[in-house]
Amino acid sequence: MRKTYLVTGGAGFIGSNFIHYLLKKYQDILVVNVDKLTYAGNLENLSEVMNDKRHFFVQADICDQQAIEKLFIEHKIDYVVNFAAESHVDRSITDPDVFVRTNVMGTLNLLNIAKTHWKTGDDTYRKGVKFQQVSTDEVYGSLGLEGFFTETTPLDPHSPYSASKASADLFVKAYYDTYKFPMNITRCSNNYGPYQFPEKLIPLMINNCLNKKSLPVYGDGLQVRDWLYVEDHCKAIDLVLRNGRIGEVYNVGGHNERTNIFVVKSIIDYVSKQVDSTVSEKLIKHVTDRKGHDRRYGIDPTKIKEELGWEPETTFEEGIKLTIQWYLEHKEWMDHITSGSYQHYYEQMYGNR
Numbered sequence: 001m002r003k004t005y006l007v008t009g010g011a012g013f014i015g016s017n018f019i020h021y022l023l024k025k026y027q028d029i030l031v032v033n034v035d036k037l038t039y040a041g042n043l044e045n046l047s048e049v050m051n052d053k054r055h056f057f058v059q060a061d062i063c064d065q066q067a068i069e070k071l072f073i074e075h076k077i078d079y080v081v082n083f084a085a086e087s088h089v090d091r092s093i094t095d096p097d098v099f100v101r102t103n104v105m106g107t108l109n110l111l112n113i114a115k116t117h118w119k120t121g122d123d124t125y126r127k128g129v130k131f132q133q134v135s136t137d138e139v140y141g142s143l144g145l146e147g148f149f150t151e152t153t154p155l156d157p158h159s160p161y162s163a164s165k166a167s168a169d170l171f172v173k174a175y176y177d178t179y180k181f182p183m184n185i186t187r188c189s190n191n192y193g194p195y196q197f198p199e200k201l202i203p204l205m206i207n208n209c210l211n212k213k214s215l216p217v218y219g220d221g222l223q224v225r226d227w228l229y230v231e232d233h234c235k236a237i238d239l240v241l242r243n244g245r246i247g248e249v250y251n252v253g254g255h256n257e258r259t260n261i262f263v264v265k266s267i268i269d270y271v272s273k274q275v276d277s278t279v280s281e282k283l284i285k286h287v288t289d290r291k292g293h294d295r296r297y298g299i300d301p302t303k304i305k306e307e308l309g310w311e312p313e314t315t316f317e318e319g320i321k322l323t324i325q326w327y328l329e330h331k332e333w334m335d336h337i338t339s340g341s342y343q344h345y346y347e348q349m350y351g352n353r
């Protein structure tokens with residue numbers, strides 16, 4: 001049966017990777033891609049599929065009731081995969097309001113419209129439909145040296161970003177609890193790979209290394225993130241969408257914990273050996289720590305592994321090489337994205353260095 005996906009935020013990092021993944025894996029699908037094209041949205045991420053008849057792009061805001069409703073009227077949407085979000089913690093610290101608007105109100109708008117259009121009776125919905133909320137492990141807060149986040153770890157967000165994602169998760173869950181609305185939530189660890197905007201740690205460090213700019217490491221650099229290659233995340237979302245039990249949360253991550261300083265040094269090592277031998281650890285600059293900085297994230301993926309057979313396939317060592325190579329082969333992508341407002345953002349964050 002042909003499935004129609006409404007993918008929100010499909011011009012961003014993970015959303016565009018997910019669309020590429022879907023179009024490669026499935027022949028008979030339609031992807032309606034709705035994205036507001038904020039600073040983080042980039043149609044260049046989709047240049048290979050813009051002429052593919054199975055992909056249809058609409059520039060719109062997920063908070064816009066009329067625009068989203070129109071898509072449900074014009075297409076028989078089976079799946080909503082909600083990637084659209086303000087996604088950067090540092091921006092949420094300086095400007096929290098837009099995070100609440102998009103991440104919370106936008107999700108609520110999508111839930112209301114999907115519920116109305118999918119409803120067939122009291123708490124019943126058209127067969128085969130599902131709403132998937134793409135969430136983050138950051139909703140669980142921060143870990144100490146030991147232990148991992150499971151799906152039952154209490155939510156304890158610390159940044160305005162993670163607070164807005166936790167709020168959205170709670171609305172999605174409440175729609176299941178109250179209306180039996182068919183949903184899943186996936187909570188994934190830090191992603192990296194092609195098309196990631198260079199405000200996030202890995203592409204920022206790659207870009208700065210290639211331009212011999214200083215590498216701003218927050219605080220002592222010993223914070224830990226559980227890194228997942230983006231394609232592994234896309235596989236998990238696809239599996240949960242197709243086979244996940246309705247109403248369930250699935251954590252996604254794969255025991256790829258690394259300190260930030262290790263990640264930065266790995267990038268320096270690769271670039272100095274493969275690209276430019278003058279790049280060295282001298283570029284590292286420890287800068288003022290992020291406010292409320294979460295120390296450690298780590299996912300326990302037992303549930304998704306046991307129920308759906310998902311496991312990460314790309315190790316950090318392989319993934320970081322693939323990622324650096326991708327950025328080396330797509331210098332024009334980086335040049336386009338770092339011109340204009342990015343330059344202004346970067347100078348505000350780190351000064352002109």
Ligand code: NAD
Nearest residue numbers: 009011012013014036037038040041061062084085087191
């Ligand atoms: P991103 O910032 O690269 O992309 C977000 C996309 O959403 C952009 O294309 C942007 O234009 C679009 N968007 C923003 N506001 C919108 C609005 N009001 N209406 C329509 N479109 C809008 O983010 P990403 O890293 O690709 O993350 C995608 C999702 O995955 C987010 O929900 C994020 O919370 C979640 N997530 C990200 C990570 C990660 O490591 N990047 C990890 C776990 C979960």
Ligand code: TYD
Nearest residue numbers: 089190199200201202204216217218223260
């Ligand atoms: P980031 O990529 O912003 O993801 P998140 O905050 O969602 O985990 O940051 C990853 C880690 O890297 C986080 O601990 C903050 C740190 N970091 C730096 O040390 N320097 C930087 O320039 C950036 C952007 C992040």
